[in-house]
Amino acid sequence: MEGTPAQTGTHRAEPDTDLTSARAGDADAFARLVAPYDRELLLHCYRMLGSTADAADARQETLLRAWQGLDRFDGRHLRAWLYRIASNRCLTMIDRRGRRELPMTLAAGDAEVSWLEPLPGSWLGSTPEEQAIDRETVRLAFVAALQTLPAAQRAVLLLRDVLAFRAAEVAGILDLSVPAVTSLLQRARAAVADGLPAPSSTSDDAGLDALAERYTRAWEAGDVDQIVALLAEDVRYAMPPEPRWYLGSASVAAFLRDGPLQARWRFLRTEANGQLAFATYMFDAQHGDFRPAGLDVLSVADGSVREVVSFLDADFAAFGLPTTLPA
Known part of the structure; x- marks a missing residue:
């Protein structure tokens, strides 16, 4: 370090x-x-x-x-x-x-697991210098490695x-x-x-903004090919508290086609652990609106998404996020 x-x-x-x-x-x-x-x-x-x-x-x-x-x-x-x-x-x-664990660090045979929790952006410092230091030292990969x-x-x-x-x-x-x-x-x-994997790259703010916009549009359109185009070949995808996780863009694509992209989605961009994140909302037909489904924290390097950790039990209120979105 x-x-x-x-x-x-x-x-x-x-x-x-x-x-x-x-x-x-x-x-x-x-x-x-x-x-x-x-x-x-x-x-x-x-x-x-x-x-x-x-x-x-x-x-x-x-x-x-x-x-x-x-x-x-x-x-x-x-x-x-x-x-x-x-x-x-x-x-x-x-x-x-x-x-605390992430699925990628979970030892085989562990029965009782306490999961790593994402960090709201509001916990970071108020000045640019404080934020720069904080972001580097609360990155999800670093905190997971510490555990x-x-x-x-x-x-x-x-x-x-x-x-x-x-x-x-x-x-x-x-x-x-x-x-x-x-x-x-x-x-x-x-x-x-x-x-530690490669650190998230946030130096190119315009590039990160463009990637975030494309990622949101692809998910909301249910376009698996466009989502996969933004992923690194060796991407890792996890959804704590589910212990199973996926390695590689082909594996992630198959999972998305068979599971999440059967539903309709809305994404709100936010920040967690000093990284690009999205509050994800899935359409609830019973209520006619979109309800919280998870907080996706992305690690980005060289213009590609290298890792997605979707915290299914994330507290949206702690991140200042709405509890529903209109259809």
Whole structure:
């Protein structure tokens, strides 16, 4: 993961007045104290856990524990202290709940599966710089690859390569030695690099817009040939929570002809995990309108769709999407 865009500003001087007031029980002062780190803590928990619901719980628990333990904070390096609480909370949750899966990473014979969840675009930063960093480090392929790592390797990789903590700081956060941090980081980098497909290409906005428009028109017209023309030969297509997935454009085409394209569709473009995504709506004859069917997250490279993950149970409300579309 060398070369991954990293957060900067590991150290930050904390306002003495807010810290003093927060220790005296001023909740507003505490909120001001932690506000600069709130969003990045939430994304860190998502990368660790692969679930927006679990990430929100972990972030909330982190802030609660920080508030309750503020008298034990030495007043230095608040960011590192918060990440110590958040990382350890995530490690505990991973130990209890296991890892999140996509069908492509699912081990044969797994009976009980917790599925990876897509990330709404509203979770990303508000500035162009923050958004660029966030998009690169919440890509679906990266988060899925993280879930295959042992929990300690996952934490070390994120703290070092994404959040730019020094090795000694990571050792302090996770109660490890510096040599242990170095060893875990080397193994994590090798494992993640081996498991990642080509990154999504979003540099050509006009090209991506054109592809998105063609993809939408093809689906809404039920034109399998036009859909397949936009897919890479080695495209992967999955639909969690369904464990089955398809590899190759011919296999995907056969599946689409026999299944989804028997229905009528409407697509709304959106964003998930910093990638091109579509809210998909299938016509419901009983109600005479289009109802949510899934959130399709696309990985695009070299002008072709390399992967489609259709989250059939996605929470449309979390993405600010309508629950029905008129016929």
